[in-house]
Amino acid sequence: MTSLSSVWHARPALKAAVDDLLAHYSDLRRYLCGRLRNPDDAADIAQSSFAQAYAHALNAPVINARALLFQAARNLCIDQHRRRSTELAALEDWLARADWLSPSVEEIMIAREQLQHLIARIERMPKLRREVFVRVRLHGHSHREVCEALGLSAKSVELHIARAVFDLSELRLASRHD
Structure with a gap:
C-alpha cells in the first residue's frame, strides 16, 4: 500500500x-x-x-x-x-x-366557435344520417356494426357517411370565405 x-x-x-x-x-x-x-x-x-x-x-x-x-x-x-x-x-x-x-386566446376562441358551428351542423343533419356518422366517425364503430345495430345495408351506411361528410365540407368551405 x-x-x-x-x-x-x-x-x-x-x-x-x-x-x-x-x-x-x-x-x-x-x-x-x-x-x-x-x-x-x-x-x-x-x-x-x-x-x-x-x-x-x-x-x-x-x-x-x-x-x-x-x-x-x-x-x-x-x-x-x-x-x-x-x-x-x-x-x-x-x-x-x-x-x-401554444395557441393564442384569439385562436382558442376561433376554434371554439368553429367547434360550435360543427356541432350545430351535425345536429341539423337528418336523424339517421347523424346517427350513422356519429357511430362511425366519432365512436369508431365499423360499418358492419352500424349495419347490424341500425338494420341498414352496407350501401346505405356508406351513403349516409358520404352525405354527412359533404354537409360538413360545405361548412368548412363557408368558414374559409369568412
Whole structure:
C-alpha cells in the first residue's frame, strides 16, 4: 500500500509543485470570485483548476505554478461560458417553439366557435344520417356494426357517411370565405 507520504519522499519535486499550487490557491479563488461574480462557480472552477494543475505536475515539471493554475482557470471559465451560452440558446429556442405551439386566446376562441358551428351542423343533419356518422366517425364503430345495430345495408351506411361528410365540407368551405 502506497501512502501519500511515500509519494512525497519518492518525488520531492512533486511536493514542491503542490506546495506552489497551494500557495496560489486563495489568490485564484479571489480572482475567480471577481471574474465570475458567483462564489459557488468560483469554488468549482478553482478546484477543477487545481486538479488539472496537479495532474500536469504528476507528468511533467511545473515551471510556474501560478501561471499554470490561472491558465487552467481561464480555460475552464471559457468552457463554462460556451456551455452556458449553448444551453441558453437551446432554452430560448425551446421557449420560442413553445410560444409558437401554444395557441393564442384569439385562436382558442376561433376554434371554439368553429367547434360550435360543427356541432350545430351535425345536429341539423337528418336523424339517421347523424346517427350513422356519429357511430362511425366519432365512436369508431365499423360499418358492419352500424349495419347490424341500425338494420341498414352496407350501401346505405356508406351513403349516409358520404352525405354527412359533404354537409360538413360545405361548412368548412363557408368558414374559409369568412
